[in-house]
Amino acid sequence: MASVTVASPIRAEPDADPIATLDPGIVPYLDLLKRGALPIATSSVQELRDGARAVRAGWRDKAPAMHEIVEDRFEGIRYRIYRPTAEERLPAVIFFHGGGWTLMDIDTHDPIARLIAAASGAAVLSLDYPLAPEAPFPAAPDACTRFVRFVAGEAERLRLVPGALALSGDSAGANLSVATCLLLRDREAPMVQA
Numbered sequence: 001m002a003s004v005t006v007a008s009p010i011r012a013e014p015d016a017d018p019i020a021t022l023d024p025g026i027v028p029y030l031d032l033l034k035r036g037a038l039p040i041a042t043s044s045v046q047e048l049r050d051g052a053r054a055v056r057a058g059w060r061d062k063a064p065a066m067h068e069i070v071e072d073r074f075e076g077i078r079y080r081i082y083r084p085t086a087e088e089r090l091p092a093v094i095f096f097h098g099g100g101w102t103l104m105d106i107d108t109h110d111p112i113a114r115l116i117a118a119a120s121g122a123a124v125l126s127l128d129y130p131l132a133p134e135a136p137f138p139a140a141p142d143a144c145t146r147f148v149r150f151v152a153g154e155a156e157r158l159r160l161v162p163g164a165l166a167l168s169g170d171s172a173g174a175n176l177s178v179a180t181c182l183l184l185r186d187r188e189a190p191m192v193q194a
Contacts, residue, residue: 025062045133049103056108063111064118074150077143078128080106081158082117090123091164092155094148096180098171101132101140112170123160125151129176141179148180148192167192 022030040048068083083090093116097109106113106128117124127147130139148167155162169177181192 025059045102052099052103053105053108056104056111059111060107063114066114066117074127074147075143077130077147078106079147080110080113080126082113082124082126083159084117084121084123089159089161090121091166092151092158092160093117093120093122093124093166093168094151094177095124095126096129096144096167096169096173096176097126098169098173099131101137101172101176103131105131109170109173116168122164122166123158125158141176141183144176144180145183148184149189165192 043051064084066082066084067086068081070081070083072079072081095109095113095116097104097106097112099105099108106126109126113124113126116122125147127144129143129147132140148165151158151160152165155165167177167180169175184192
């Protein structure tokens with residue numbers, strides 16, 4: 001996998017506009033939030049989900065192209081495999097999307113999964129884990145843990161390098177990534193390398 005270098009933090013002047021230091025791609029999203037595009041306190045869960053999808057809809061076109069994207073199901077749950085190259089076997093990164101365990105899905109986070117695949121050279125597997133409130137805790141971490149076991153056990157069939165498995169996530173997905181590693185550790189099933 002490719003290495004990632006983290007630059008030193010940006011230090012803004014005390015009177016500097018904090019928006020000026022952000023990636024320009026996030027500014028339209030912040031503008032939508034300022035205008036009340038996602039009024040969290042007064043919206044239903046479905047309205048918030050629809051709003052989150054609408055806000056992120058334009059991002060999908062800006063994501064890197066993949067050699068292959070396969071969508072399949074695991075225990076009835078959608079997942080995608082993003083393959084950035086034509087290599088027969090790739091190391092795997094399982095990516096769990098963010099969204100407060102409630103709002104988003106593999107469609108809203110498709111560009112992030114593509115970026116991880118392109119930057120790392122690994123196959124990225126993105127699980128549409130069950131969302132609250134329809135699926136209360138511990139449905140999401142349990143599904144993620146079962147999915148990691150499935151990927152590790154099916155590496156050959158999925159055209160992945162056996163034993164080369166990493167977990168990642170965005171926001172709530174990062175929490176699920178850590179929780180999954182801890183659950184696997186506690187169940188004496190260490191199968192994640194990073």
